[in-house]
Amino acid sequence: MKKENNITIHDIAKALNTSGSTVSRALNDNSRISEKTKKAVREMAKKLGYQPNALASNLRTNCTKTIGVIIPRISRYFFSSAITGIEEYAREKGYNVIICQSNDQEEREADCVQTLFASRVDGVISSIALKTNNYDHYKTFTNRNIPLVFFDRVCDELETNKVVVDDFKGGFLAAEHLISKGCKRIAHISGPQHLNLYINRLQGYLKAMRKHNIQINEDQIIESPLSREDGMACAKRLLESSNPPDAIFAANDTTALSIILYAKEKGIRIPEDLAVVGFSNEPFSEFLSPSLTTVEQSGFDVGVKATELLLNIINNKIGNTQETIVLPVNLIERESSNK
Amino acid sequence: MKKENNITIHDIAKALNTSGSTVSRALNDNSRISEKTKKAVREMAKKLGYQPNALASNLRTNCTKTIGVIIPRISRYFFSSAITGIEEYAREKGYNVIICQSNDQEEREADCVQTLFASRVDGVISSIALKTNNYDHYKTFTNRNIPLVFFDRVCDELETNKVVVDDFKGGFLAAEHLISKGCKRIAHISGPQHLNLYINRLQGYLKAMRKHNIQINEDQIIESPLSREDGMACAKRLLESSNPPDAIFAANDTTALSIILYAKEKGIRIPEDLAVVGFSNEPFSEFLSPSLTTVEQSGFDVGVKATELLLNIINNKIGNTQETIVLPVNLIERESSNK
């Protein structure tokens, strides 16, 4: 496949008996060019089928009008919604978006960083891979003053801007809701504790328990990688214990789903014997049977906010402060906790 | 935000008292450079924190090692899985991926084409927007011999390569399955008829009906944009008619979901009174109640195949034939049709 010779600004210049710089300025709507010339240039450009070469422009200006995004996996609904938000806002402001997936692997994440840097993106939005423990690769950006905004999965080690949802409040709402339904032995299945969001959901849960003087049982707070299989194992462990919980607050909907499936299999009635609350409001949660009570977080909004923040930094509207934006969550009450 | 001055190959050259060309060749593992020099260059590069500038390289070589993807919306599971497949295969072969969303709008799609062309992608993978009727914008690529592969939503007007799933077979399997369950009045809710895939699903359905001598009732074949609301309207129209169907094959799972919800509301039992089959196996379909019988199509596989085909064309392994690759589908039998 050989690519055709492309039309450049010089072809337009030659056809119009003018210079490349005039054409360049005309196409960029520079005020120093007369309307007449601009019009002539634009017409000739169209006639010749000129298409700008962004590579050349970017190389020269050292500004690509492109932002990079690093996410664990695009196929998770929260992240694809976030990307939709990022894309929408970025495009409106004239920016392109390059997306890289880390597949939750540290090494892949470091690759993404290299790729994005090689493409000379103007800024980066990232959500950290589950397996990432060392954050040095991000220094590629921070060392060079390339703005960086983390969302959802953030880390305290790096001093950057962050956009998160109110996980603490979410955990609190979930637990308080179960308490209000009369549950007494409320278990919590939490996620990897090096990620703030799971710590915060857990802390919110603890706060609600303490506020209402509910006994906290260490055996009923377990940490899990939160996959479907892990959820099954947790369900089994909790529900087969000698003193099983009458409610479980799971740190994500996938785990809550596992609990519901396990309970069905064992003839445990939901919500009568066991109330369940999840987190995220995945697309399937509404349609489970019983439908799942969960904490809703808008990926789209997070994406938009992160992009807004990033572009403000890129365009010097705000300095590179270490801002953390917290977006609201809300509890969606459904059948799985409706005693 | 000012970006720091970056290290270039000339900085490495200076530090090593050699020339830029040697450094360039060493970093690209050119055979004309001695191992000793290569090693020295690589070490110095690491020491100085050199990061290649892809823009400059791309501009020079007129090859970006980047492929562009145009999809209707990333938040649909089929498409995000396809992207996962595209990314995985592309990355393995050393290519980057730029993703653009058309939001199912023709104008946005044309914008995507411009953006990708300006970025000088080496090839493009696209799935057509629902609202697109005019395909001229794709000529930007075809006119310049930039390889183009369509997937899923393809169009006959453009002579390009295509990767699709076997929609005809899917429609056939769905209808034959319902027939095998003893259904006699089998309705079909089809999608926009300018897209091949919906035509093919419909034709597959018709073929099965004819094969088994089931009467085809024109009133019970309706075209719909297939959104959740449209599905509700279709369900109402079909089920409130004087001669309601005993089975519905919907061209997507979203519509099948609407039917199930509508039937529940009206006290119509599924599958006893009405059997339902969808198409796509969305993430929620397994968890509906009753769980939804549907035709599974692998977005991931489609993505991988499309990328494989595209890269083969880019790398001249095959000429730009008009190949159409058809991937298999299979029926997943669940409760909604289990009479």
Add this chain to the structure above:
DNA sequence: CTGAAAGCGCTAACAA
């Protein structure tokens, strides 16, 4: 095996 020099297409001082 290595170096000098040209140039990819564009932008931006500076000069006119």
Add this chain to the structure above:
DNA sequence: TTGTTAGCGCTTTCAG
């Protein structure tokens, strides 16, 4: 208001 010129960082002929 327009043109001249240099150069972004890299690759690649051609010459040694």
